[in-house]
Amino acid sequence: MTAQLQRHWRVVCRYDDLVPERGVAALIDGVAVAVFRTHDGAVHALSNMDPFSGASVLSRGIVGDREGRPTVASPIYKQAFELATGVCLDDPGVVVATYPVRVVNGVVEVWSS
């Protein structure tokens, strides 16, 4: 069981390579995932695809917060997405996929199912 799970955690980068409050894109089994580190040290992973423009760009948005909830703003049309849930705060009907993410021995990993 554990062995099988291991196979599904994919390495992204070293935790120290993540700049606080900025994202990076990672290619996980052919799919682009945006990985963010917030100021409190937490790590979040979302689909990199901006649902409004169809461009693979969310990792390049500005990280901040809305009423205390950490967000990333799409760099194309500026809608804000909640990092923890992927919900678009400007249009709550729109949600981008989120991925489980963890830091093991200083390495960031994303769960690919």
Added chain:
Amino acid sequence: MRTVVVAGHGMVGHRLVEALIGRDLQRQWRIVVLAEEVRPAYDRVALSSYVDSWDADALTLPAVLDDRVELRLGDPCVRIDRRKRTVRTASGRRVVYDALVLATGSAPFVPPVPGHDLPGCYVYRTPEDLDAIRVAAQRAMQTTAAGRRSGVVVGGGLLGLEAAHALRQLGLSPHVVEIAPRLMPMQVDEGGGALLRRFVEGLGVRVYCGRATQAIEPDRGRMLVRLSDGTELDTDVVVFSAGVRPRDQLARDAGLSVGERGGVLVDAGCHTSDADIWAIGECAAVEGRCYGLVAPGYAMAEVVADRLLGGHATFPGADTSTKLKLLGIDVASFGDAHATAEGALEVIHNDPVAGRYAKLVVSDDARTLLGGVLVGDAEAYGTLRALVGAVLPADPGALISPSGGELDAGALPAGAQVCSCHAVTVETIGTAVRDGATTVPALKACTKAGTGCGSCVPMLKKLLAAQGVEQSKALCEHFTHSRAELFEVVAATRIRTFSELVAKHGTGRGCDICKPAVASILASLSGVLSPGSHILDGEQATLQDTNDHFLANLQRNGTYSVVPRVPGGEITPQKLIVLGEVARDFGLYTKITGGQRIDLFGARVEQLPAIWRRLVDAGFESGHAYGKALRTVKSCVGTDWCRYGVQDSVGMAIALELRYRGLRAPHKLKSAVSGCARECAEARSKDFGVIATENGWNLYVCGNGGFRPRHADLLVSDVDTETLVRTIDRFLMFYVRTADRLQRTAPWLEELEGGLDHLRDVIVHDSLGICAELDVAMAAHVAGYADEWRGVLEDPAKLARFTSFVNAPGVPDPTIEFVEERGQPTPAHRRPGQPVLIAGPTLTVVP
């Protein structure tokens, strides 16, 4: 559809067209406008500004573009046949009307003194009149010795003083002759007139009051003007501005009733004695009275528009209040300025030393304001005029004392007129505010208030505040400060990181609004606060919008475009070849921009460093197309090549572009330099535009293309290069310091209290005492400039960010696909869940 014929396309005729088209939602009327003048309606009130630019187009009023309007220029109406309901034009055309509106304005009155028709005698009403005066002044430059060149203005009213100013600008010393005992007798009283005269004389205008012009005689190529007291004035030019007479001849010929003192007689509904004919504007005598101001004319136009659509509006009577700046002197008069009401009392504050005269006329119990006169300082005009007829909120003396009881806008009665140009009341503003117009620009758009002379703009702000609309300047949920306030905070505290700023002065962690705004402020101040820094240093990098983050412009498919700087639009063939080679080698779509440079599209993040390596090696640098920063300074070829050029526009454009490159601002900045008045570089559509003159340069500011086009305003004229550059330095730094986030220069100026005059006071006359600071800030910027792309290429840490995927740095983003259009790659249309759209005649789908 019925036809309304409008005779005259002046300010009022034009207003009728606007009002009728705007309200005739059922398309009941088509409009035929017969205009005597060859140019469409223009802002006659601003005629004197023509002397600054000699650009008549700048006066043109916004056209009404509608298929229901037919405008016939240069073809006046010459006859009305009331029985057949037709009019005939000078070209012989007949037009049948269902309704006819006379808006023929008035003609300058020329007193029949001997010699009034000599060559060298002019009136002051159209651009053509001014052109003729200009030619005469230029002739005087050739024929009359310096020091003796002069012009006589007959009439010392508002227009006369404007004409005197124009003569002065044309190099003649002006003399003003006024039959009344004081200047502007209609508007000001004796005390105000005395101060006004002192001011005017201080400006080199000779004033002769209480004297009539008796004769004008030719005198060895010049003229001699004899006054009733025996004074003789040598002169090159005579300008008559002794009042106007309504142009009512058409109506007289058609047998319509006219007023006792002229003017087409109309009732309060603007009907003439013929039910199908109306008259509006200066040609109309409403219940016998003619009005020589534009606001009452506008009110008449509104009445007729309403009535043509079946309404019953009546002329509300006119407010003949005026506020103007004459030769730089504030003069205002409102309500019963001459205290004609029974028992009226006058409260006067006269300070000849400070150059300030104020009089309030109040009712016999000193409680109700009836009118007043202000000379030298008309700051209080907006509030005072709106208070006419209302119970005064304070002791009248206190209201006009210099320490001034600041009036509470909330105390104004609902019916008080805020904007007299467009007759907008406190109540109308209140309704608009409740309907969601909560900013000055929004109020301007929906009520027209503030779009005439602009003197009520400060009042609009006060009303907004009084309505409890907190003009929230808060940048976003993280800062309660406006951008300008944050700028001051950063400048004063020298805080250099966002984290520290938000911790000490804000809340939360910031967002896509405040982070780039702060990044921009830090960059604008970097010359002073942190010389040698780069916008991608440390934490600052995380604040940047993706464009600034990757120093390129994000396009809709996630790729970027690259724009190297091409100063002034001048480029060598060799560099052009490099651009072509880079585009070819990286498969980039290529397009020439409107700013005279070349934009290369379709670069992936990880390609940017390699592209820029090639460009930097070839001598290119960042063009900052990605930044809220100076973009380009366009130029025409100027004296280098053009046979009309009077200055080196290319050299100037390059110098300006190199000086201001990299300057971060609240929004992008565009500029242009034209080598002569033909203006091939379109400088007047730019944030700052320079146009060469025979003697130097004219500087225009706050123009805008884009969504809301605006012609730039003339800030200074005929200045030398040093003054030009210094003025632009200060203009830019003042804008950078005080504008809102993403506010371009045009709306910034519109919101700036005091407008262009204030701007000029601040940066030319240093009225706030900040010019030295502005100069230091710009000097620091210029000294600290470094190419941002070179900075990235030289720093491995910065370069490391330019990867597609952290875990697969060499792999291109698989979602980026191109199709070929017209021989170049363009993004394949992709929307989530949709296949690649196949379109175009010669299309290859790139796998």
